[in-house]
Every structure is written in structure tokens, then in C-alpha cells.
Amino acid sequence: MELVRRTIERYVKLSDVEWSEVAQYWTRAYFPKGDFVSKVGRVETRAYIVEEGVQRMYYEHDGNEHCLGFAYGHSWSGDYDSFLGQRPGRFQVQAVTDSVLLGIERTDLLRLYDRIPAMDRWGRLIVEELIQGRATREIEQLTLGAEERYRRLVDRSPHLLQLVSQKDIASYLRMTPETFSRLRAKVR
Amino acid sequence: MELVRRTIERYVKLSDVEWSEVAQYWTRAYFPKGDFVSKVGRVETRAYIVEEGVQRMYYEHDGNEHCLGFAYGHSWSGDYDSFLGQRPGRFQVQAVTDSVLLGIERTDLLRLYDRIPAMDRWGRLIVEELIQGRATREIEQLTLGAEERYRRLVDRSPHLLQLVSQKDIASYLRMTPETFSRLRAKVR
């Protein structure tokens, strides 16, 4: 659970006493490749930090999968939309590689928010960061053509190409696998 | 400023003492139609609540304007991206009609976050709500064709059609004014 403390303390400082209260609620969960972290229709009651592995979040429509993002490194994972709104999930979150996540129940998190103001602040800062990331993505979707979107991914997140199938990345970039494959051949 | 209190208290409760501290920092600002609330390149130091009027937020690229959203009712206004990240703004926010906004300086807001835990929580809840709204928009952009996007707008926000030019709405719906006009003629 040290990872949790480090992650939180990138935003706010916790005393040892506070941390010991926070720590008790986090648990480790294992998701083998292919397993679902969050499923459509189910209200997500847990928030996760990625300890190991990669997960993808996607929206299903007419049998098509539209990937909205990947979680890895020590970022957030799980369906934040369902978690924050406590409504039936609209997204699926699936382990793309064997994954280990550190999770906390929403009721426990709310209890911590009540008891430890720093945690409430942390919740705010995390979501603020999330929203800025989404704004960047929105700009890119809005203004870039398929080739430029591909180029940006290649030089900003080359590691993803190793870990995630081309069709999932294509979907994340809003293009078909065919288009992705052609760009791959074309661009250097 | 009563509006500010009502807006905040839709999320958290403030004592009269707390409110009197909060209240002093808010000021009223007038933006005649066409004026800019936030401008590209400038760091936004204020957050706003709309008292009157409509504003649009857009991204400029190659001389094209891509509208990301409108603010009205008693919602947020201003460039939240620049405000939250305190980086030079990527968006413009412009008054589409004569507008009256209630604003607060970031430094004052941070001071309130420090002094009044309920305000910190309010900040979190506001941003959580914002992100859920963006997720909904993202889903619609992802899965709906131009015609369906148009239909949804018409029956969810018909008032916008009265207040905002068709070209701005077209841009918000990610289509050209020509396509918008054709859909208008076609759909009922």
C-alpha cells in the first residue's frame, strides 16, 4: 500500500496518523487479462489506482467498441463516470494485460473525506487533473486528422504500442484498424 | 450575490458566518455581447457563475472555431481548463449575448478552500459534475451521426436555438453550417 500513500502525497500531505486511517481501507485486487474491472449497467462502488498492468475503458454501441482511454502507470482506473455519479455504468473497463489494482470502496472514501480534509482536497485535485487531460484529448480529436492523431500517439506514448493491440489503439484514436494499419505502413 | 450562495448550497451547507466570509470575494462583471471572458494565451485567474446571458467556449485552429460548449443558466463559465491548471488558456470564452457573471479570484478561492472545508468539498463536487457532463458529450460525439446529434440538441436544449447563431451550434455539434442547415430543412 505504500504506492497509495505516494500517489496521494503527490497532491496533499498526510500525517502518519492520518495515513494509518486511510491505509486500512485500501485493498489489492487481481484482474487477469480479459477480466472486467467495471461493467456496463453496474454502479461502480470502487475507485482504483493501477499498481501493475494496463486497462482500457470503452463504450459499446451497435456491437462496436469505442475506446476512451487507457489506465496504467500509477494513474486512476475504473469507471470514474459511474463511480462519481453513482449511476449504472455506461463504460466497460477491461484488463488488457494481467493487472493489479489498489481499490477503495466509495463509502469508505466518503468517510475519509469527512474525517480528513486533506483527503477531500485530494479528491478535488485528482478530478481537476482528470478533466484537464480530457480537455487535451478533446482538442486533438477536434482539430487533428487521422494521420496527425497517429503521429502524436507514437511519440507521446510509444510504450502503448507494445502493450495494447492495434485495434484497441485504433479505436482510441477514432479510426478503423485498417486505417491504423495503413498509417503504420505509411508513416516512416 | 444571493445567487452564489444558492449555487454553492446546492452542493454543501454553509453557516451564516462562513457565507459572510465567502461572500466578500465575489464580484459582478458585465460582458456585452461579443466581449471575451477568457482569451487564448492568458492564464485565467477567475472562476465565474452565470447570472445572465449565454457564453460559448471554443478552440481556434487554422482560423476555424471549434465550439466545445455553452454556459448559461446558473452554471459555470470561463475557461476552466486554464483556471484549474493555471496555464495559458487554449480556449476563448465569448459572450454570445449580453452577460452578467459573478466571479472570484483564484487566490481568494484557494484561501477559502484552506479556511472552510465545505468549500474544498464544493470545489470537488463541482468538478466531478463537470467531468460527468463531458463524458456524456464524448459518448455522443463518438457514437452518433450528424443527424442524430442534431436531433438530440433540438429536443434537449431547444432554447439554445433561439439564443445562439446556427453556425455556433453547428460547430458545437461538430458539423459545418451547411450540414446544419440541410439537417434543419430535412428533419421535420
Next chain:
DNA sequence: CCGGGCACTTGATCTGTATCAAGAACGTCT
């Protein structure tokens, strides 16, 4: 270690929406 099914590639064709163009109606500034 074999076999079936994905993942990926490559080619041909299709299509929704953008782009270009031109005219009509509207609003607003002097």
C-alpha cells in the same frame, strides 16, 4: 503440437460530410 480463430495487412469501392460557390435575407452601423 496441432488447429481454429483472432489480429493484422492490403486492395477496391463506397459514402457522409466537407468544401466550394453563389444567391437571398437579415441585421446593424453610419
Next chain:
DNA sequence: AGACGTTCTTGATACAGATCAAGTGCCCGG
């Protein structure tokens, strides 16, 4: 009130990327 600029409409054409189709290779499970 006149005139210009902007918004909206309508038509013709262009194009990026999707879709359809077929073939190759490779991974994983039995």
C-alpha cells in the same frame, strides 16, 4: 434610410476515412 457585411440556404463537387473483401501469419487452448 441605405449599404455593407454577415448568416443562412441550396446546389455541385471532392475527399478522408469507412466498409467490404481476401489473404497471411501467429497465438493460445485443447
